[in-house]
Amino acid sequence: MKKFSNILDNDNLNNIKKILTSDEFPWKFSSSVSYSDDPSDLFYFMGSCYDYNQILDHRTYNLVLPLINFLEEKIQQKPLLLWRIKINAYPRTHVLQEHMPHKDYVKKGLKAFVYMINSNDGYTRIGSEKVKSIENTGVLFESSQTHNSTTCTNAKLRLTINVNYW
Numbered sequence: 001m002k003k004f005s006n007i008l009d010n011d012n013l014n015n016i017k018k019i020l021t022s023d024e025f026p027w028k029f030s031s032s033v034s035y036s037d038d039p040s041d042l043f044y045f046m047g048s049c050y051d052y053n054q055i056l057d058h059r060t061y062n063l064v065l066p067l068i069n070f071l072e073e074k075i076q077q078k079p080l081l082l083w084r085i086k087i088n089a090y091p092r093t094h095v096l097q098e099h100m101p102h103k104d105y106v107k108k109g110l111k112a113f114v115y116m117i118n119s120n121d122g123y124t125r126i127g128s129e130k131v132k133s134i135e136n137t138g139v140l141f142e143s144s145q146t147h148n149s150t151t152c153t154n155a156k157l158r159l160t161i162n163v164n165y166w
Helices: 010-020 059-077
Strands: 001-004 026-030 044-051 082-091 113-118 124-128 130-134 137-142 155-166
Touching: 010 155, 044 059, 059 082, 059 155, 113 130, 124 137, 130 137
Parallel strands: none
Antiparallel strands: 001 137, 026 044, 044 082, 082 155, 113 137, 113 155, 124 130
16 A cells, blocks of 8 residues: 555646536436445445546546546556546535445456545545545555545545546
């Protein structure tokens, strides 16, 4: 696992926040967070922009290009072989709730990168380590590693971008 801070410049970060919190962003409701048989009543909203070697939404893909450029520079691999990019919005809850642990994909060499768009009291748990939701930070790990997200209690939304790539 590797953590990064100060990933994007203020212009790119503010642009992402502005668009994702506008009433024009095409959020999709998901009645479960980790698995379709999740017994909890937790839900979230997601924005898909890339899946299975295909751009699903060009506007959203262009929005996250600075993040892809950052990853390419940090891991010194251009271009990234992308598998999936999705944006998550976890609504505030009165009590912090952990979502069910899961693995993104069990594919040899596939990486997972979680980018924290805004600061809040939520976190991403990877194994036994909690990675706090601090604005403009991210964490890189194997996509087959068990992890989970949380809600937050001190912001309207916990916003993250998840990138899976080789």
